[in-house]
Amino acid sequence: MQALQLTKYGSSDHVAFAELPRPRPGPGELLVQVHAVGLNPIDNLIPRGDFKPIIKLRLPATLGSDLAGVVVEVGSAVTRFQAGDAVYASIFDTPHGSLAEFAVASEQAAALKPANLDFVQAASIPMVGLTAWQAMHERMQLQPGQKVFIPAGSGGIGTFAIQLAKHLGARVGTTTSTANVALVRGLGADEVIDYTQQPFEQVLRDYDAVLGTLRGDGLEKAMRIVKPGSRVVSLIGPPDLAFARARGMHVVLKLVFGLLSRKIIGLARRRGASYAFHFVRPDGGQLAQIAALVEAGSIRPVIDQVFPFLEAKQALACLAQGSARGKVVVRMTVP
Known part of the structure; x- marks a missing residue:
């Protein structure tokens, strides 16, 4: 699978696509085929090294925190999800990244995608x-x-x-x-x-x-x-x-x-x-409550631009300009 990886702290020159084996979920984890990834300012700050004292990454590391997609495999201890479920999650501050064709998320970090949103809209919400x-x-x-x-x-x-x-x-x-x-x-x-x-x-x-x-x-x-x-x-x-x-x-x-x-x-x-x-933490239970508000019409996503996966670096550069109205989202190419 393809993933956008950080190989060395510093400039964007150290962020590049790489071909990686598909990950396997652990006992309490989900393997998600990623359909969309919401970008956040911290996705640009981490490669610069701004959070090195706080977030310990093992380089090379896949970038990205927010995702929406479909579960394709569940770990042996998973009880709340099954293959085929449409989910969304934040995997921020974990060993995993979302800017990839497949990503691993803890069962506790995920929730069912709001039913009234498409994957791009859902991916804009978690963080x-x-x-x-x-x-x-x-x-x-x-x-x-x-x-x-x-x-x-x-x-x-x-x-x-x-x-x-x-x-x-x-x-x-x-x-x-x-x-x-x-x-x-x-x-x-x-x-x-x-x-x-x-x-x-x-x-x-x-x-x-x-x-x-x-x-x-x-x-x-x-x-x-x-x-x-x-x-x-x-x-x-x-x-x-x-x-x-x-x-x-x-x-x-x-x-x-x-x-x-x-x-x-x-x-x-x-x-x-x-x-x-405040340093945000993943929480699937809270995402489920947020999904209920979205489905009730109390909150709607606001999206500025959507980029294809192969233009993820351009999407990060767009976000870094600081002028987006709402969120910048990367859409994956899903067969």
Whole structure:
């Protein structure tokens, strides 16, 4: 089978297609014929080496985290799936990658594909869906009537998170460019700031939660809009000591992450808020709940571009530009 592999950290020159044997599933695993792969920003950050201290890959490694496809083989201990099932999954932070004709997924990471979506649409959901679900349910404990700030509302995570927050009964503030104001309003955003016209921190006030999605000083600026008791959850860092402890990291990395997060934690405390770094984890049970929301029409996928598998490197380059409206997806050629 063909797979897109990373052979060495550094530039995109070290990402290339390779011919590999078809993998075999372990006792608790599924072998999935991949029909589509949703791309995420971290799929570009990993090859650069940005996550080497956190994610331990054995190179060469197949890239990609999200997938939708059909189960072709199940391990001996699998009880919830059978060959022929249409599934979707995130296999992020596992030894496996999804940018391949066949991929292995843990039974616990997979869920039946939403019945009203095709494979391309389904593949766009797992990481952004799980990230938003875990951040809002577990970290923020977002309640009806609360206000949550989700910057970059037209991006992959933003388009999903806005819809989930509205389903939970929250009011949503977001930022976007002029061209995407109508899109984010259509997804349910209540306060929309056109960042080309005015700084959000001069307009928004008294927010109960912030979802940190942008690198740079955006997170520090977001501290100006929160009220006492608010929760700030960042997806882009800085990683904190609690994260390092949860990952069982070496004492040196615990010290480093503690120092890196000291400034932002201090800013949060001065506002009476809390700060946490969130690293998404695969969870098929949560994907099943997300599928129910999609099937009920509460959430819809937003897709910017679809690339054929042999243009997967171009798809990653497109995503790296940072201007996608929703998700970038790779479609496999399936007989």
